[in-house]
Amino acid sequence: MSDQPTPMMAQYLAIREANPGALLFYRMGDFYEMFFDDAVSAAAALDIALTKRGTHQGQPIPMCGVPVHAAESYLLTLIRKGFRVAIAEQMEDPAEAKKRGSKSVVARDVVRLVTPGTLTEETLLEARRHNFLAAFAQVRDDTALAWADISTGAFRVMACPQARLAPELARIAPRELLVAEGARLEDLAEEAGAALTELPQGSFESTAAVRRLTALFKVETLDGFGSFSRAELAAMGAIADYLELTQKSQLPLLRLPQREQIAGAMQIDAATRRNLELTQALSGGRDGSLLASIDRTATAAGARLLERRISAPSRDLDTIRARHDAVQHLAEDAGLTADLREALSRVPDMDRALSRLALDRGGPRDLGAIRSGLTQAITVAGMLQDDSPTLLREAAKDLTGHEELIDLLDDALIAEPPLLARDGGFVASGFDADLDETRQLRDEGRGVIARMQGEYAELAGVASLKMKHNNVLGYFIETTATHAQKMMAPPLSETFIHRQTTANQIRFTTVELSELETRIVNARDRALEMERAIFARLREAVLTAAAPIGQAARALAEIDLSAAFADLATGEGWTRPLVDDSRAFRIEAGRHPVVERALKRKAESFVANDCALTEGETPAIWLLTGPNMAGKSTFLRQNALIAILAQAGAFVPAARAHIGLVSQLFSRVGAADDLARGRSTFMVEMVETAAILNQADDRALVILDEIGRGTATWDGLSIAWAVMENLQAVNRCRALFATHYHELTALAAKLDGVENATVAVREWEGEVIFLHEVRKGAADRSYGVQVARLAGLPDAVVTRARDILNLLESGEREGAVHPAEIIDDLPLFRAAPPPAAAPAADKPRDSEAEARLRDINPDALSPREALDLIYELKSLS
Template sequence: MAGEVWYVFVMSGQNAQKTAPADQKVTPMMAQYIEIKTANPDSLLFYRMGDFYELFFEDAEIASQSLGITLTKRGKHQGDDIPMCGVPVHAADDYLQKLIAKGHRVSVCEQTEDPAEAKKRGSKSVVRRDVVRLVTPGTLTEERLLDAGTNNYLMALTRLKGGSLSGDAVFGLAWIDMSTGSFQLSETDQQRLAADLAQVSPRELILADSLLQESDLRLVAEQSGGSLSPVPRAFFDSSTASDRLAHYFGVKTLDGFGTFSRAELSAAAGILSYIERTQLGERPPLDPPMREAGAGRMLIDPATRANLELARTLSGERQGSLLATIDRTVTGGGSRLLASRLAGPLVNVDAIHHRHDSVAFFLTNEIKREGLRQTLKGAPDMARALSRIALNRGGPRDILSVAQGLAAARAVLDQTRNGDIPAEIAAARASLEQAPHELGTQLVAAIKEEPPLLKRDGGFVATGYNSDLDELRSLRDESRKVIAKLQAEYSEELGLRSLKIKHNNVLGWFIEAPTAQTEKLTADPARFIHRQTMAGAMRFTTTELADLESKIASAGERALAIELEIFDQLGQAIIETGDAIKAAAHGLSILDVSAALAKLAQEENYSRPVIDDSRAFEIKGGRHPVVELALRKTGGESFVANDANLGPDASEEIGHIWLITGPNMAGKSTFLRQNALIAVLAQMGSFVPALEAHIGVVDRLFSRVGAADDLARGRSTFMVEMVETAAILNQAGDRSLVILDEIGRGTATFDGLSIAWATIEHLHEVNKSRALFATHYHELTALSAKLDRLSNATVSVKEWNGDVIFLHEIVPGAADRSYGIQVAKLAGLPAMVVERSKQVLGQLEEQDRRSPAESLIDELPLFANITTKPPGGAADPAKPNPVSEALTELAPDDMTPREALEALYQLKTLQAGGDG
């Protein structure tokens, strides 16, 4: 920029070298940069210089490596070269997206005055600049930086010690999506915290820096998957939280929003403080805070979400997940709502029924459904467009999005007007009726069908909307026609066909005529003002031509000024009706999800489940939705449906456990997962992949499937397995559904068998959960004779000429072998290894026949009779240990060597008697 000095040029012929000033003083520009950077130390500084955002020093080195752009140098600072790199302003969003994806935060520093104004203060004055926004993963609103089908949640976590009635600590959660304005609060405890964080899946998690010092809490925070942003504890001051929220929303009291706990208010205050800090004066259009009761959702912990691949596969991809499989939505808002419902299935029976009613309505009204979906395809993302407009980040296309969204809302009203409709659809229609349709009509008339991305470019207001603008555009765009018309008038008036009106950069517009024919022009010097004499020609101007030139020169600027004024007026009108627009957008999303789930049910032959408050869990013809679709796409074998019945019998009150045995590759894990997914789908409001399904509400879903280590925290595969199993046994209740696969396989055979055995007994006697337990420990099948609610099931196979054929059918009974060697053969193990394995297996089976597992049933006491020893492994004080008593009576210092030896033999005798 003019007047902004970075370094001194020392000229020598054609060469120029950069040198530091002799006195090593900081240049004005560098002083400004350092001052701004010092105020924003925890982020990369995008420093605006003309058409580029420049980065310097360490920021440049980091950005260069992260973005794969060239690192250069610009001048010197205190004798050292200044590393520099830059990105074009027009492409900044693409670079921001890469930096944010890699966990960086970016401060955007803009020029806050015109360079001409800076020049007035002196030729070397620096243009004023300041940070206008702090870009973080949870505060994104730009369309190009967001996934249309995923909420971009910013979440705050706080803790109040002694906040519950029992005196235990409680946690407050607040999360917003700045791109849509949703704002929710919740209270939770230590046990539910990880599951609640996993349900929201925040992009960025704010918490007090002191909490990050606690290893347990830091671990839970890191498991949320979001970028961690520590802030001062003062952000969460609960004593002033109510006043801070009331001030933000411009109300005197929060009573109109509902009743919130101290922990919830503390979290809400923290998240608002963070928004004010990062948005620097801009206020996103947030909804009033809404309390979400954690007990109203099915509890699904992070391990279970990962194991079941609800929204992402184990490799982190959306494709192949349950969400990708069932998503038939046609709008961004609908896709986000579907993901939100899948993340937090309901436990309220009536609410679930309302959602099923909506799906059933669109399933039976196919013509109406397809017409609605066709209309929704043309409905842009109104909620996100509104947020960008309110934050002064919007463009003409955002206004057009609101216009088209309101037009779609009006069309949907007409399409759903006739006939009886379910309650959920009626509520969605009510929100559409309250939309500002007159404003929508105005917006459609105001904005061109294909406007430019940025308002600064102009050209977005439709022709005919503003007459003054049309006139200026005509003058700007048809200036040559206007000049040609004036030339014709002068030529006819003066009788000079050779007269021309021309333009150059020195004189601007001028009249030119041959010198021999200028008599009439020179005769009227007051009108035709002489400008220049050329060889053979003379040049003149007139007041009329000068005025026209001025109008032409300023027409573009004046036209842009009018367009920007119109943009501001339309934007303000949108903001003033923002609540109604957001409600309409949510109504369209509800209809999109209901219609999409109906489409899914029709295409994939899903049925409506029966949901009630019982302990039932009866599935007939159940299928795995993801595996079934994958098999169809590959043109392979068709999916084999299976039944499952974990509900109580007529004389019982609690559900059953199925112990499933059978070979690898036969489908045990698929069967386990499909039943868990059916429960999730049913309670999120979808129909399910089964012929019939009767499910008593599942309040907590637990899954321990697959093998994975966590070496970063020093956890082996087996340790991870045991941690997850412990969480299940400590939390599951009689309304829970538990899915366990191969418990104990990560350690020695007897250790693993023992753990699996005790786990089944605990599930049966203590947790009383409905459960599916798959295992290769065939010894466990003997438990069915001891535990009345445990049933054996197996995956049927057939052997043919030494090979195994998997039938994928779950049938009553127990497998007596795992066919592991046959599977190894199919995998391509060398023939010598397969044959040697058969020899070893034969010896092991012969040894096992001499010590049958059934003997364990007779010899082990019932699980209910097990008495846990006091901590430290001390013996039960009610039953004195004779060895211990004898030891207490000994006085070694008074004993001869012979007496000590005799005492030792007596102790051995007592020990032998106790063991017997």
């Protein structure tokens, strides 16, 4: 047996070698086939059958495949499982290959490399989230980060010191991160949830980047885009290079790159985003996050804009106030807001439709989306008056001027265009006279076929005779073998020409039918060809207007977000915050937006609380004490979220709010470990605390919860004490500091600007009642034993813990040197065998009614018996 591969397998292996690191989808007719290791990996990942096809080097070749028409769902599964997929299409008609000889192979080539950061298909993307591809570049000591979403055209870049890379990746949340070979950023990419792709150093060469970017944007020079550093050019150039590699001949329609400044947005590190659950809950997924709780946007583009705003609240006062003006205007006009939201709900995702059209992956439905979006844009513009706030007025200007394109698309397309152009049927009647004439011939041909069937049935005397069509035989006459006998005998055999015999049917044709088929087939093919040409013309018209269409899409998203914030404010009773350049932080009756929403579902109310971290211009720190379960963490988080909402341009869940611009937000809440990197819970706590103390400036807002609890009591107390002093004297920031170390409350008398606050509780007959109310003052104890009882610890354990606590507290009051001296006197800690479990208290005897109830099986009672039982129990009481 020869070890030489067949021509087809040789072609497969050559294409596979040219695309290392990716599964190869090899088009064979109506299937994408995979072979060798690709087939083994794909079959396991997709849970599909693994078969064999031929041999190679004496071994069977593993094979699996997926249908072309269902490929997108399989691609989604593979991408989510970390694979990259190279799509190899047939580049010619198989009939052309046959003309060259029996051993000729259909020409195939990779037309696209599918990766997590380069998705455009609607079914592969989350409609309400961006799909960013990011690149990090270093040129000597200069570093930069660029990111693009080819599904929407967004393209941004910023100078980014490596120390800022983790927070920025957490903000952007890219699906894929490009780095130069040897960059060693695996941990950062994994933490950000991004697939890491290493490119050759040449992809990050800044001089080559200029050539790539000018080619991408079809310009002679980049001077019109602004001035970029070498690192910024290298990062953008790496993205352009990667898009050339993955998209082959079809490059995406990216907008001109926008530079972002680190100082332009509130700085929020990865740990803080995670702790505050801004866009993703700690449990995973969107539900339970701030984003999910406040998202009332009507459009996909508006939802993506909301996520960007929450991820990067602005630090520009003019921008923040302009956004608040727009929200206030709409909140004060409920009718206008309702009308706007109703119109916006009919706006499709124009950004992504435009992107698919630019990449030649779009269809008639994408043209319809552009038409509908621009039509609704005119409607929305008509609702906004000249006296609207600046933000809304400027947005409205970008919504008009598209009438000519709308008219063209309206005339050309049917009301509900199909997804794909290849099957035709999307061009409206009356748009093209030649097409209408060709369609008439095609459609009348079908009528002629129907009439011909009746004539042939009558001629043959076979009422069951049928006229059918398939791609192999074309049109044919079909009848049963019994009836076919007389059709194959004279004189009928002179009319009916035998074509094919199947198991149950005999098929015929006629000279007349063959001639008619030629005319019909030509008409059908010509109509499809004409529709494809019209599609190309319409696509070109849309792409020519891509820039103003993109501006309209962004304007609609801005209006949508303002209307959503207004709806949220009026529906939930939120108020406009005062944001200025001071260091104030005063919240009256503040609430936690996520917790309040959850409580409303249970028909429960949220206890609002005040927070005042400043007296004049002096920064203030609140030292918060109180038991677990009392609401300390909720109070801490709600104030951080209020600051984020205010600077994102939203109203806030409070009766009144005065917030001096927050430059940085840090939150160290909860306990978690990082065992993969060898970090204990306490080490993670200390690393995050160190980051806060080393970075927080005097405009920062710092949220700290239970610093030092991960180590021994005296160590932890010492660390918490020193951290508090550093925040007050060195960082001089606004801070909320929650602790169980009551000893720290003494600092309020020693440090300027430090105040004690506590979450109130009440004891009633040994039970602890949480009031969820924050008051000035310090907690007298932690109520840990009571909380343990609520958690369900056995009564014996709770009783023993209370006894030990009483002894420890009495020993402390009597001046014990160390708790160990008291513990040594407790029976529980003596060297003698441990005491037996505390005997259970004698249970009181059941009453007569209780004894009677104990013997009752409710499921066995009829309604009448249940009523009789109630009367019986009543008599026993």
